[in-house]
Amino acid sequence: MEGLWLAGPTPVCASPGVYMTLPLVSAPMLGSLRLRPTGRLVCAVALFVVGSGAGCGSEIGDECTIPTDCSPQGDRICDTTAPAGYCTVAGCDYDTCPEEAVCVRFFSVVMTDLPCDPRAEDITTNDCTADEICTLAGTCAPLTAESRYCMRTCSSDSDCRERYECRTEADMMDHGGQPVAPPGEPLPDNLQRFCAPEEILPESTVAASFGPPVHVSSPPAFSK
Numbered sequence: 001m002e003g004l005w006l007a008g009p010t011p012v013c014a015s016p017g018v019y020m021t022l023p024l025v026s027a028p029m030l031g032s033l034r035l036r037p038t039g040r041l042v043c044a045v046a047l048f049v050v051g052s053g054a055g056c057g058s059e060i061g062d063e064c065t066i067p068t069d070c071s072p073q074g075d076r077i078c079d080t081t082a083p084a085g086y087c088t089v090a091g092c093d094y095d096t097c098p099e100e101a102v103c104v105r106f107f108s109v110v111m112t113d114l115p116c117d118p119r120a121e122d123i124t125t126n127d128c129t130a131d132e133i134c135t136l137a138g139t140c141a142p143l144t145a146e147s148r149y150c151m152r153t154c155s156s157d158s159d160c161r162e163r164y165e166c167r168t169e170a171d172m173m174d175h176g177g178q179p180v181a182p183p184g185e186p187l188p189d190n191l192q193r194f195c196a197p198e199e200i201l202p203e204s205t206v207a208a209s210f211g212p213p214v215h216v217s218s219p220p221a222f223s224k
Contacts, residue, residue: 060101061152061195062087063161082197083163089150094180097150102192103180104151105133107141114140118178119186136169136178136187148180151194160195167196 058070063084070076070087079086092103116127121134128140135141152159154166165171169191172178177196181187 058087059152060087060089060098060150061161061164084161086197090148092148092150092180094182100152101150102153102194103148104177104194105146105148105180106177107135108145108147116140119189121186123186136191137173151177151196154193154195163198164195165198166193168193 058064060076062070064070064078064087065080065085067074067076067078069085070078076087076089079088089097089101094103097103114127115138116134117125118134118136118138121128128134131143132140133143133146154160157164157166160166165175167175167177172191175196177194178187179192179194
């Protein structure tokens, strides 16, 4: 049966509410399968054919222009104000990000100068109030100032894209961000490094959260 071709655009199931378009494929490429224009078999073959040529979405930290560049399922966002865009997931928690990423909390403002120990707070000390959290910089910050995003993990700057840095603990204290610790546990001694913009753009929305926390009495400072 040499004359069977699958020609797009033919919507096939990928997941509820998501459709793919079949490329032009000859039957010999699919072996001895007998295909119908609809049904489970076409769906399975379509996923195989499309998946063999391209992934289902970009990874965390990849460049992007629109959210669907990051995921066709709509479960990721594209921060277009970060250099060349940054695929991420907002509102993450410990161990909920994809395997190439870590959940990082950022603080937009610090409203008190109350010192605290981020590796002892809520474990052996309670310097911050119930509606505050101890930041890596050693200052209590309101929980309402916290935002969380999945960030691409790295070991060195070479693991990150151009115009991005692999933030060390010292960078996190200066430039912002700290990985979310396991529930009920203090921050580990060796924090997971992550890729974040070298320069925080003032007009950024998501990327602005990648910067250091600032006191409300001071003007915003999103860059180094």
